[in-house]
Amino acid sequence: MVGVVNYFREIAQGLYTLMVGMAVTFRNLFLPAVTVRYPHETLQMTPRFRGPAELIRDGETGQPHCVVCMMCQRACPSRCIAVEGEKPEGGKRKVPTKFILDFTTCSLCGLCVESCKFDAIRFSKVYNLASTRKEDFILDLLNPKATRGASCS
Amino acid sequence: MSVDATTIQGETFVVNMGPQHPATHGVLRIKLTMDGEYIMNAEPVIGYSHRMQEKMAENRTYSQYFANIGRIDYVGAMIYNFGYACAVERLAGIPVPERAEYIRVITSELNRIASHLLWFGPFIIDLGGLTPLLYAFDDREGILNLLESVSGARLTFSYFRFGGVCNDIDDDFVAGCRAFISRMRERLTLYRRLVTDNIIFRKRVEGIGVIPPEICRKYGATGPVLRGSGVAYDVRKDEPYSIYPLLDFDIPVFGECDSMARYRVRMEEMNQSLRMIEQALDKLPSGPFMAEKVPRILKPPKGDCYFNVEGARGSFGIRIVSDGTEIPYRLKLRTPCFANLSLFEEASRGMLLADSLALLGSLDLCIPDVDR
Amino acid sequence: MTELLSIEPIRMLVFLVGTILFVALNAAYLTLLERKESSWFQRRLGPTEVGPWGLLQPIADGIKLAGKQVIVPDGVDKILFVLSPIMVSVPVIMNLATIPFSDTLVARNIDLGLLMILSFTSFNVMGIMFGGWASRNKYSVISAARVVAQNVAYEIPMFLIAISLVMVTHTFDLRETVLLQTGGFWNWNLFKLGVSPLMPAACLLFFVCLLAETNRSPFDMMEAESELIAGAITEYSGMGFGLFFISEYANIVVGSCLVTILFLGGWNCPFGLYPGLHWFFVKMYGIIFVVIWIRWSFPRIQFYGLLNLSWKILIPLSLAHLLLTCVMVKIW
Numbered sequence: 001m002v003g004v005v006n007y008f009r010e011i012a013q014g015l016y017t018l019m020v021g022m023a024v025t026f027r028n029l030f031l032p033a034v035t036v037r038y039p040h041e042t043l044q045m046t047p048r049f050r051g052p053a054e055l056i057r058d059g060e061t062g063q064p065h066c067v068v069c070m071m072c073q074r075a076c077p078s079r080c081i082a083v084e085g086e087k088p089e090g091g092k093r094k095v096p097t098k099f100i101l102d103f104t105t106c107s108l109c110g111l112c113v114e115s116c117k118f119d120a121i122r123f124s125k126v127y128n129l130a131s132t133r134k135e136d137f138i139l140d141l142l143n144p145k146a147t148r149g150a151s152c153s
Numbered sequence: 154m155s156v157d158a159t160t161i162q163g164e165t166f167v168v169n170m171g172p173q174h175p176a177t178h179g180v181l182r183i184k185l186t187m188d189g190e191y192i193m194n195a196e197p198v199i200g201y202s203h204r205m206q207e208k209m210a211e212n213r214t215y216s217q218y219f220a221n222i223g224r225i226d227y228v229g230a231m232i233y234n235f236g237y238a239c240a241v242e243r244l245a246g247i248p249v250p251e252r253a254e255y256i257r258v259i260t261s262e263l264n265r266i267a268s269h270l271l272w273f274g275p276f277i278i279d280l281g282g283l284t285p286l287l288y289a290f291d292d293r294e295g296i297l298n299l300l301e302s303v304s305g306a307r308l309t310f311s312y313f314r315f316g317g318v319c320n321d322i323d324d325d326f327v328a329g330c331r332a333f334i335s336r337m338r339e340r341l342t343l344y345r346r347l348v349t350d351n352i353i354f355r356k357r358v359e360g361i362g363v364i365p366p367e368i369c370r371k372y373g374a375t376g377p378v379l380r381g382s383g384v385a386y387d388v389r390k391d392e393p394y395s396i397y398p399l400l401d402f403d404i405p406v407f408g409e410c411d412s413m414a415r416y417r418v419r420m421e422e423m424n425q426s427l428r429m430i431e432q433a434l435d436k437l438p439s440g441p442f443m444a445e446k447v448p449r450i451l452k453p454p455k456g457d458c459y460f461n462v463e464g465a466r467g468s469f470g471i472r473i474v475s476d477g478t479e480i481p482y483r484l485k486l487r488t489p490c491f492a493n494l495s496l497f498e499e500a501s502r503g504m505l506l507a508d509s510l511a512l513l514g515s516l517d518l519c520i521p522d523v524d525r
Numbered sequence: 526m527t528e529l530l531s532i533e534p535i536r537m538l539v540f541l542v543g544t545i546l547f548v549a550l551n552a553a554y555l556t557l558l559e560r561k562e563s564s565w566f567q568r569r570l571g572p573t574e575v576g577p578w579g580l581l582q583p584i585a586d587g588i589k590l591a592g593k594q595v596i597v598p599d600g601v602d603k604i605l606f607v608l609s610p611i612m613v614s615v616p617v618i619m620n621l622a623t624i625p626f627s628d629t630l631v632a633r634n635i636d637l638g639l640l641m642i643l644s645f646t647s648f649n650v651m652g653i654m655f656g657g658w659a660s661r662n663k664y665s666v667i668s669a670a671r672v673v674a675q676n677v678a679y680e681i682p683m684f685l686i687a688i689s690l691v692m693v694t695h696t697f698d699l700r701e702t703v704l705l706q707t708g709g710f711w712n713w714n715l716f717k718l719g720v721s722p723l724m725p726a727a728c729l730l731f732f733v734c735l736l737a738e739t740n741r742s743p744f745d746m747m748e749a750e751s752e753l754i755a756g757a758i759t760e761y762s763g764m765g766f767g768l769f770f771i772s773e774y775a776n777i778v779v780g781s782c783l784v785t786i787l788f789l790g791g792w793n794c795p796f797g798l799y800p801g802l803h804w805f806f807v808k809m810y811g812i813i814f815v816v817i818w819i820r821w822s823f824p825r826i827q828f829y830g831l832l833n834l835s836w837k838i839l840i841p842l843s844l845a846h847l848l849l850t851c852v853m854v855k856i857w
Contacts, residue, residue, distance in 0.1 A: 280825060281745075281825025351824075353823050353824055356830050
């Protein structure tokens with residue numbers, strides 16, 4: 001007799017848990033969707049977001065602060081920064097003539113940004129990088145608009 | 154539902170649960186020798202994701218290796234960062250300020266919850282329920298947004314540095330954490346009602362994949378796998394580090410040894426992590442977040458050092474041998490998933506194929522962690 | 526118009542075209558409904574890009590499927606391979622010939638309508654068996670064998686409940702069954718507790734058998750047991766695959782029509798005011814909503830659990846219900 005009662009009780013309890021589960025999903029029917037409809041809507045990145053690196057330029061002259069000390073190139077674990085520079089005529093410090101960031105190997109670790117003592121490099125807020133060619137991700141930081149991949153958002 | 158392997162007669166055939174498979178959560182190949190529906194032998198073949206992390210350590214300085222360490226178990230990257238930072242700090246004798254310790258523990262426990270949520274979704278998908286994944290990822294978004302606001306990345310945080318953390322946390326983060334904690338407590342109730350109490354789910358995992366504690370000990374399994382078999386070992390309690398001795402939390406241990414026990418261990422661990430984060434936020438001191446006078450190029454003294462932390466999947470150990478230069482001589486990673494996977498062969502003998510997938514899912518493997 | 530319709534061949538042609546259109550549109554738009562409904566439960570948006578609110582999505586899917594190459598693998602049993610999707614989809618469409626959508630809208634009202642529908646749903650099983658056997662793939666055979674076991678196990682309680690209903694209504698004729706439920710909802714078979722106090726439980730059992738017969742989650746061994754195998758329909762591509770899916774959704778439609786007619790009063794209004802086709806559709810789509818809701822809420826049942834449920838729980842309960850109905854009908 002106890003066996004029969006247990007049999008029915010198990011069925012009833014099982015059915016009850018199923019109903020509770022269905023009630024949970026039913027409640028979610030009335031909650032709004034959490035999807036962000038990209039590209040019709042875009043997201044705002046947090047201030048510390050790590051996008052590909054960019055050079056910080058002086059407000060008035062538009063020249064980058066970089067003095068080609070090569071600390072970032074030495075700090076990078078993936079060897080993806082290539083900097084070259086020269087001292088211009090009558091100038092006091094070196095000026096970069098070539099600053100290439102190979103974004104295909106960059107791991108966004110932040111060591112280049114931390115090792116720079118001249119406040120010359122920082123992370124950008126670009127997140128919507130998409131391209132069909134690998135060349136678009138060899139970023140030339142001195143002429144950012146020239147590369148198609150690094151479109152600023 | 155298990156059959157003694159030696160009494161089955163008839164022909165057996167070899168089947169590959171190949172490197173590309175929706176249920177193996179990574180590139181894992183399992184060579185199954187099957188007799189009809191029952192598994193006679195399951196041999197995992199690993200190495201498809203081997204990236205030579207230990208060799209790469211011999212070519213990078215200590216700071217440069219932070220980028221690598223987060224990518225070993227990318228789901229619980231913050232905890233692995235913790236282990237590496239602590240190992241090098243112990244070797245080089247760098248003290249860590251108190252605020253940095255608290256920040257480290259808060260972010261690590263947030264990462265642990267995110268890792269368990271990432272395990273929860275695919276585990277239920279393996280069993281056929283596709284909806285809890287979306288709910289778990291919704292919660293995970295909250296955590297990843299918080300961690301992004303503080304470190305800048307959502308998965309591969311290179312947030313820790315020797316002597317502390319690289320950025321400080323602000324009041325927005327603290328408020329966000331508290332809001333997340335109260336929201337997550339309700340969501341844990343939701344998961345209990347939707348999944349844990351569900352009779353269909355219970356029939357799929359109760360009594361399935363029994364791993365007795367002797368087998369766990371034999372293969373060195375740690376983490377929720379061990380705690381689901383009744384052994385109360387957790388690195389945070391047994392070999393405490395950082396500020397864990399100051400926090401009040403329990404270690405969930407269940408003795409049934411089946412997949413349900415491991416599931417319940419992880420769900421309860423999420424609860425305990427919430428408790429820890431709350432206490433740490435209450436006690437958060439002010440002060441520096443980074444030790445002073447840490448050399449830019451770190452050259453630890455000659456010697457070797459081993460440090461053990463409780464990763465999301467088990468005990469993660471890291472051994473560093475230094476020869477006095479800025480590049481380590483040898484770095485050895487003891488990853489939990491390698492040991493956890495090795496018991497799959499013995500534990501899955503005589504099981505039905507579908508049940509073995511419940512077992513594999515409950516082991517919570519991250520294959521790059523196995524292969525390094 | 527009605528004189529035209531009274532000419533038998535024209536009437537048959539109209540119903541033929543109408544039924545096929547109904548099945549095709551339903552199969553197409555039920556896929557969209559499933560995707561949209563699953564996305565509502567999961568707090569995301571379903572298809573939205575193709576057409577407004579994704580309404581042209583099924584058409585895009587259909588064009589894609591029709592454009593795929595129909596591969597007949599080497600060494601298969603060609604006759605059975607080609608016959609299998611046909612055997613699965615044709616009986617389902619034939620079932621719709623007897624279903625009364627409203628008082629006057631029924632293609633051919635056969636007085637053994639219920640028996641015909643129940644027997645044609647068994648063809649489904651044979652079609653899948655042929656498909657699994659004909660593909661030269663041992664995993665398809667294993668999967669097809671499982672589907673046969675599942676369907677046979679769940680047909681039995683379904684037939685037992687149908688028999689007990691026939692004892693209550695004294696007729697196999699589906700239109701008569703609905704006519705006996707006119708009036709408010711208290712006249713529906715679901716609530717005829719005076720005749721059989723377990724009637725709501727019987728409706729639930731019938732619904733569970735419907736889920737299992739149509740291979741829907743949580744009983745979807747055939748389609749989603751993709752741990753190793755993709756099921757009995759692995760080797761089918763293009764329109765062969767499309768036919769299997771049309772037949773699955775058509776089965777769901779026929780099954781929910783059956784539940785509506787047998788238990789929920791067919792085309793009758795709950796308050797007896799304006800009976801008609803619209804009420805039938807409201808109830809039918811309500812049941813389809815519940816079928817989809819169940820799919821997205823629960824994990825899958827294990828195979829032995831599925832057979833246990835049928836043989837150890839559903840069959841004893843439906844036998845008990847049959848006995849109870851006999852006793853109640855005889856005494857009262």
